[in-house]
Amino acid sequence: MSMDSSIPFALLLALLIPILLHFVIRRKYSSYNLPPGSLGIPVIGQTISLLRALRSNTDYQWYQDRIKKYGPVSKMSVFGSPTVLLTGPAANRFVFSNQDLIITETKAANALIGRSILTLSGEELKQVRSALQGYLRTEMVTKYIRKMDEEVAPLAKRLTFDIICSVIFGQGAGPIREALAADFKKMVQAMLSIPVNIPFTKFNKGLSASRRVRKVLRQIARDREAALQQGHSSSADDFFTYMLVLRSEGTHSLTVEDIVDNAILLLLAGYETSSVLITFLLRYLANEPDILGKITEEQEEIARSKGPNEPLTWMMMKYTWKVALETLRTISPIFGSFRTAIKDIEYRGYHIPKGWQVFHAQSITHLDGKFFNDPIKFDPTRFDNQSLIPPYCFVPFGGGPSMCPGNEFARTETLVAMHYLVRQFRWKLCCKEEGYRKDPLPTPKCSDTA
Numbered sequence: 001m002s003m004d005s006s007i008p009f010a011l012l013l014a015l016l017i018p019i020l021l022h023f024v025i026r027r028k029y030s031s032y033n034l035p036p037g038s039l040g041i042p043v044i045g046q047t048i049s050l051l052r053a054l055r056s057n058t059d060y061q062w063y064q065d066r067i068k069k070y071g072p073v074s075k076m077s078v079f080g081s082p083t084v085l086l087t088g089p090a091a092n093r094f095v096f097s098n099q100d101l102i103i104t105e106t107k108a109a110n111a112l113i114g115r116s117i118l119t120l121s122g123e124e125l126k127q128v129r130s131a132l133q134g135y136l137r138t139e140m141v142t143k144y145i146r147k148m149d150e151e152v153a154p155l156a157k158r159l160t161f162d163i164i165c166s167v168i169f170g171q172g173a174g175p176i177r178e179a180l181a182a183d184f185k186k187m188v189q190a191m192l193s194i195p196v197n198i199p200f201t202k203f204n205k206g207l208s209a210s211r212r213v214r215k216v217l218r219q220i221a222r223d224r225e226a227a228l229q230q231g232h233s234s235s236a237d238d239f240f241t242y243m244l245v246l247r248s249e250g251t252h253s254l255t256v257e258d259i260v261d262n263a264i265l266l267l268l269a270g271y272e273t274s275s276v277l278i279t280f281l282l283r284y285l286a287n288e289p290d291i292l293g294k295i296t297e298e299q300e301e302i303a304r305s306k307g308p309n310e311p312l313t314w315m316m317m318k319y320t321w322k323v324a325l326e327t328l329r330t331i332s333p334i335f336g337s338f339r340t341a342i343k344d345i346e347y348r349g350y351h352i353p354k355g356w357q358v359f360h361a362q363s364i365t366h367l368d369g370k371f372f373n374d375p376i377k378f379d380p381t382r383f384d385n386q387s388l389i390p391p392y393c394f395v396p397f398g399g400g401p402s403m404c405p406g407n408e409f410a411r412t413e414t415l416v417a418m419h420y421l422v423r424q425f426r427w428k429l430c431c432k433e434e435g436y437r438k439d440p441l442p443t444p445k446c447s448d449t450a
């Protein structure tokens with residue numbers, strides 16, 4: 001076929017395929033009451049327009065346009081899969097507590113992280129979830145404060161990475177941590193890449209990095225195992241020892257390899273999200289001298305009243321945390337998630353067929369004037385009385401049974417960081433541009449120059 005004759009043929013196909021797909025889906029799901037909306041062009045669907053909206057941070061308007069057209073539940077097609085978009089507090093509640101909607105597995109995440117909590121189900125999921133929750137619970141996090149303190153005080157670069165590395169892997173500053181930091185960076189870049197394993201691609205570099213990380217962590221886990229057997233360690237020392245102690249008590253039966261996978265997930269889930277919070281908190285404070293002044297006052301008072309060897313306690317940092325919560329409301333590190341229905345599900349009279357995706361735009365409620373007065377305004381006093389915020393409207397850490405188990409950890413490390421930063425430094429923004437893009441986590445527009 002010549003080039004000229006192939007163009008009309010391609011055009012005809014582009015026209016015919018959506019029509020055919022429309023009929024195939026209509027026939028296949030004829031007994032279903034599917035939500036309103038269109039699946040768009042095959043494979044592409046609404047993917048490009050959604051990604052464009054996220055990158056330019058106009059996704060809020062994008063959702064609102066769809067809600068106006070179709071209501072809070074609509075169907076579309078994203079990343080090649082039929083998808084139902086759910087928004088609003090009722091949707092937040094429904095998704096967070098529905099065990100039949102599991103986080104959509106991406107090939108890249110599977111290859112890079114392995115068998116972590118994200119890929120488990122049933123009894124195994126319950127065991128690992130409860131172990132992670134136990135490791136990150138308030139009493140445990142209180143014990144980690146001293147280590148966080150040591151990391152933040154000299155104001156190490158890669159703050160949140162170093163904190164988690166030290167607390168979870170028991171890996172203090174040194175060449176091993178430097179190598180891990182470089183490799184984790186490659187893994188993060190690969191998580192969002194096209195999962196095609198060809199030399200020199202981001203995915204290929206991420207896989208090599210993941211292998212190196214795994215090798216180092218396996219060795220650390222074995223060392224911890226030996227130390228535990230000799231009675232030289234306890235469960236509060238680090239995540240590996242904690243999980244090994246639980247295994248010896250019969251709480252779970254994970255292999256060392258599984259524990260390593262979940263440690264990698266903890267680091268990936270924990271450091272990027274917390275660093276977004278700290279980054280935007282610092283950016284807000286640079287423009288809000290009154291709020292910065294109040295935080296400094298609170299932190300100076302804590303520094304005066306605490307003995308030199310007494311660890312910091314976040315209980316006294318109430319105002320600082322309210323400012324952090326307002327930062328999470330206005331710029332939520334996680335704007336939403338993709339989940340897959342593992343069986344047919346009904347929501348508000350509509351059917352979500354088994355195998356379809358749900359795109360849950362959870363943070364849309366944060367900027368909705370119905371729930372937050374003057375939502376664009378940065379106003380930490382909204383959190384003076386949190387019981388006034390309607391349920392499932394403020395969900396930066398998710399909610400229900402799959403709520404982020406690291407929320408206490410995130411609070412503690414953010415507050416420890418702020419304790420030193422506001423008392424020892426003043427900063428100004430090199431880049432005045434206020435916007436940010438979702439990449440997919442919020443990133444200041446001029447992150448290279450700021």
Ligand code: HEM
Binds near residue numbers: 334406409410
């Ligand atoms: C500001 C910081 C953070 C934010 C905004 C955040 C937010 C979230 C959200 C929204 C989820 C998904 C909940 C769901 O969809 O049901 C999640 C899951 C998770 N987070 Fe966080 N997170 C933060 C920090 C951390 C930290 C510091 C850790 C660990 C030290 C952590 C560990 C995890 C883990 C392991 C999961 C998966 C839980 C599961 O699938 O059951 N997160 N986080």
